[in-house]
Amino acid sequence: MKFSLRPQDNAFYDFFSRAAQNLVRGTELLSELALPGADVQSVSERLSEVEHDSDQITHELYTKINSTFITPFDREDIYDLGSGLDDVMDHIEAVGNFVYLYGLTKLPALPREMHELVDVLDQQARLTAAAMPRLKGMKGMKEYWVEINRLENEGDRAHRMLLVRLFSGEYDALTVLKMKEVADELEAACDAFEHVANTVETISVKES
Amino acid sequence: MKFSLRPQDNAFYDFFSRAAQNLVRGTELLSELALPGADVQSVSERLSEVEHDSDQITHELYTKINSTFITPFDREDIYDLGSGLDDVMDHIEAVGNFVYLYGLTKLPALPREMHELVDVLDQQARLTAAAMPRLKGMKGMKEYWVEINRLENEGDRAHRMLLVRLFSGEYDALTVLKMKEVADELEAACDAFEHVANTVETISVKES
Amino acid sequence: MKFSLRPQDNAFYDFFSRAAQNLVRGTELLSELALPGADVQSVSERLSEVEHDSDQITHELYTKINSTFITPFDREDIYDLGSGLDDVMDHIEAVGNFVYLYGLTKLPALPREMHELVDVLDQQARLTAAAMPRLKGMKGMKEYWVEINRLENEGDRAHRMLLVRLFSGEYDALTVLKMKEVADELEAACDAFEHVANTVETISVKES
Numbered sequence: 001m002k003f004s005l006r007p008q009d010n011a012f013y014d015f016f017s018r019a020a021q022n023l024v025r026g027t028e029l030l031s032e033l034a035l036p037g038a039d040v041q042s043v044s045e046r047l048s049e050v051e052h053d054s055d056q057i058t059h060e061l062y063t064k065i066n067s068t069f070i071t072p073f074d075r076e077d078i079y080d081l082g083s084g085l086d087d088v089m090d091h092i093e094a095v096g097n098f099v100y101l102y103g104l105t106k107l108p109a110l111p112r113e114m115h116e117l118v119d120v121l122d123q124q125a126r127l128t129a130a131a132m133p134r135l136k137g138m139k140g141m142k143e144y145w146v147e148i149n150r151l152e153n154e155g156d157r158a159h160r161m162l163l164v165r166l167f168s169g170e171y172d173a174l175t176v177l178k179m180k181e182v183a184d185e186l187e188a189a190c191d192a193f194e195h196v197a198n199t200v201e202t203i204s205v206k207e208s
Numbered sequence: 209m210k211f212s213l214r215p216q217d218n219a220f221y222d223f224f225s226r227a228a229q230n231l232v233r234g235t236e237l238l239s240e241l242a243l244p245g246a247d248v249q250s251v252s253e254r255l256s257e258v259e260h261d262s263d264q265i266t267h268e269l270y271t272k273i274n275s276t277f278i279t280p281f282d283r284e285d286i287y288d289l290g291s292g293l294d295d296v297m298d299h300i301e302a303v304g305n306f307v308y309l310y311g312l313t314k315l316p317a318l319p320r321e322m323h324e325l326v327d328v329l330d331q332q333a334r335l336t337a338a339a340m341p342r343l344k345g346m347k348g349m350k351e352y353w354v355e356i357n358r359l360e361n362e363g364d365r366a367h368r369m370l371l372v373r374l375f376s377g378e379y380d381a382l383t384v385l386k387m388k389e390v391a392d393e394l395e396a397a398c399d400a401f402e403h404v405a406n407t408v409e410t411i412s413v414k415e416s
Numbered sequence: 417m418k419f420s421l422r423p424q425d426n427a428f429y430d431f432f433s434r435a436a437q438n439l440v441r442g443t444e445l446l447s448e449l450a451l452p453g454a455d456v457q458s459v460s461e462r463l464s465e466v467e468h469d470s471d472q473i474t475h476e477l478y479t480k481i482n483s484t485f486i487t488p489f490d491r492e493d494i495y496d497l498g499s500g501l502d503d504v505m506d507h508i509e510a511v512g513n514f515v516y517l518y519g520l521t522k523l524p525a526l527p528r529e530m531h532e533l534v535d536v537l538d539q540q541a542r543l544t545a546a547a548m549p550r551l552k553g554m555k556g557m558k559e560y561w562v563e564i565n566r567l568e569n570e571g572d573r574a575h576r577m578l579l580v581r582l583f584s585g586e587y588d589a590l591t592v593l594k595m596k597e598v599a600d601e602l603e604a605a606c607d608a609f610e611h612v613a614n615t616v617e618t619i620s621v622k623e624s
Contacts, residue, residue, distance in 0.1 A: 385583055
C-alpha cells in the first residue's frame with residue numbers, strides 16, 4: 001500500500017471529475033437538442049439545471065481551497081481549472097438557452113456544421129471526463145491535451161464553414177444573427193475546453 | 209498606534225480606490241446617457257475624459273509597482289487588479305462612444321433591457337468603490353464578490369433578453385447591429401467587474 | 417568576457433525572435449491581400465503555411481520548457497509569451513481565410529479603415545520582432561510596450577470608425593456581417609500584440 005503525504009488530494013480530484021462528468025451531461029443534452037422534433041424548452045431547462053449543479057460544484061471547490069492547508073498543486077491553478085470547467089458549462093447552457101429563446105427550431109433543420117460542432121464538444125467532454133481522474137499521477141495527460149487541441153482546430157474549421165453558410169444568402173438577416181450567436185457560443189465552448197487542457201498542461205509542467 | 213511593517217501599502221490601496229471611484233463617475237455618465245433628450249456628444253466626451261483619468265491612474269500604479277520593493281500583495285495580482293479596473297472603464301467608454309457615433313439616440317427610446325444593464329453596472333461600480341478601501345484588512349470582502357457575481361448573472365440575463373428583443377423584427381438589420389454592439393460592450397463591462405471581483409477573491413485566498 | 421550562469425537562455429530568446437519574425441511575414445501577407453487585384457486564394461494559403469510554422473515554433477518552445485531545468489524567467493511567463501505570439505498569428509491567419517472564404521475581394525475596394533488596421537498590425541509586428549532579441553538584457557523595452565499600446569489605441573479608433581462606416585447603409589446586411597467578422601479579427605490581432613507587450617512588461621517588472 002502506498003502511503004500518501006497529501007491526504008486532502010482526493011477531494012480536489014473528485015471535484016474536477018464531477019465537474020467534467022457534468023459537462024458530458026451538458027453535451028449529451030446539446031446532442032438531444034439538435035435532433036429534429038426535440039422538446040427545446042425541456043432540454044433548455046435541463047441544461048439550466050446541469051449548469052446550476054456546476055455552479056454548486058465550483059462553489060464547493062472554492063470553499064475547499066479556502067479551508068485546506070496543503071493543496072495537491074498551486075491554489076491559483078486549482079482555481080483556474082475549476083473556473084475553466086465552469087466556463088465550458090456556461091457556454092453550453094447559453095447554446096440551449098439561445099436555441100430556445102430565439103425559436104431556432106422552427107427552422108426545417110439546423111445546418112450540418114452546427115451538428116459537427118456539437119459532436120466536437122461531445123468528444124471533448126468525454127476526453128476531459130476521462131482525463132480528470134488521471135490528474136492524480138499525471139499519467140497519459142499529454143494524449144489528452146494534444147487531442148483536445150486537435151478537436152479545437154476541427155471545431156474552429158466547422159465554425160468558419162458555418163459562417164460561410166450563414167453569410168451565403170440562404171437565410172434572412174435576423175435568422176443569420178440568431179444562428180451566429182449560437183455558432184459563437186458553440187465555438188467559445190470548444191475554446192473553453194482547450195483552455196482547460198492548457199491549464200492541465202501548465203500544472204503538469206510545474207509538477208514534472 | 210499600530211506599527212506597520214509595510215509603509216508603502218496605503219499608496220496601492222489609494223490607487224485602487226481612485227480607479228473604482230472613477231468607475232462610479234463612468235456609470236453615472238451612462239445613466240445620464242440613457243435619459244431621453246440627453247446631450248450624447250457632451251456625455252461621450254466626458255466619458256472619454258474619465259477614461260483618460262483611468263489610464264493615468266493605471267500608469268501611475270504601474271510606475272509605483274516598479275519603484276516599490278515590498279508590495280502589499282503579489283506584484284502580478286496588483287497588475288491584474290489595476291488592469292482589470294482599467295478594462296471596465298474601456299468598455300464603459302466604448303458604450304458612450306458607440307451610442308454617439310451610431311446616432312442611436314435618434315431612436316424614440318432605448319430598449320428597457322439596456323436601462324437594466326446600465327443599472328446593474330451602476331450597482332457594480334458602487335459596490336467595487338466601497339470594497340477597494342477594505343482591501344487593507346480584507347474585511348467583508350466575500351459579501352462584495354458574491355454580490356458582484358449575482359449582479360453579473362442579472363446582467364447576463366438582461367443581455368440575453370435584450371438580444372431576443374433585437375432579433376424579434378422590431379428593428380431594421382442595421383439598427384440591430386448597432387444596438388448589439390452597445391449591448392455586447394455593456395455585458396463586457398459587467399463581466400469585467402466580475403473579473404475584478406475574482407482577482408480580489410484570488411488575493412484574499414492567498415492572504416488567508 | 418561575461419560569464420553566464422544560464423547557458424540555456426539563448427534557445428528561448430531564439431524561439432521568441434523566430435515567432436515574432438513569423439508575424440512580420442504574416443502582416444506582410446495581409447498588406448499584399450489588401451492590394452487591388454491580389455490573388456486572395458494564394459495569399460490565404462501562404463498565410464496558413466506561416467501559421468503552421470508558428471504552431472511548430474510554439475510546440476518546440478513548449479518541449480524546450482519541459483526539458484529545461486533552469487529557464488531565463490518564470491516558466492508560466494515563457495508559456496504566456498509563446499502562446500501570446502501564437503494568438504496573434506491565429507487572428508492574422510483568420511483574416512486571410514475570411515477574406516478568401518467570404519469572397520470579399522469581389523468588392524471594388526476594401527474600406528480605408530481596413531487598410532489602416534493592416535498598417536497598424538504591420539508596425540506592431542516590426543516593433544515586436546525588433547524587441548524580442550532585446551529580451552536578453554531587457555534594454556529599451558519600455559519604448560517597445562509604450563509604442564505597442566499607442567498603436568493599439570490607434571487600431572481601436574480605426575476599428576470603431578470602420579464599424580461606423582459598415583453600419584452607415586453603404587453595404588447590404590450580409591456584406592456588413594462578413595466585413596465585421598474581418599474587422600473584429602483585425603482588432604483582435606491588435607489586442608493580441610498588446611497582450612504580448614503586457615507579458616513582456618510583467619516579466620520586466622519581475623526581473624527589475
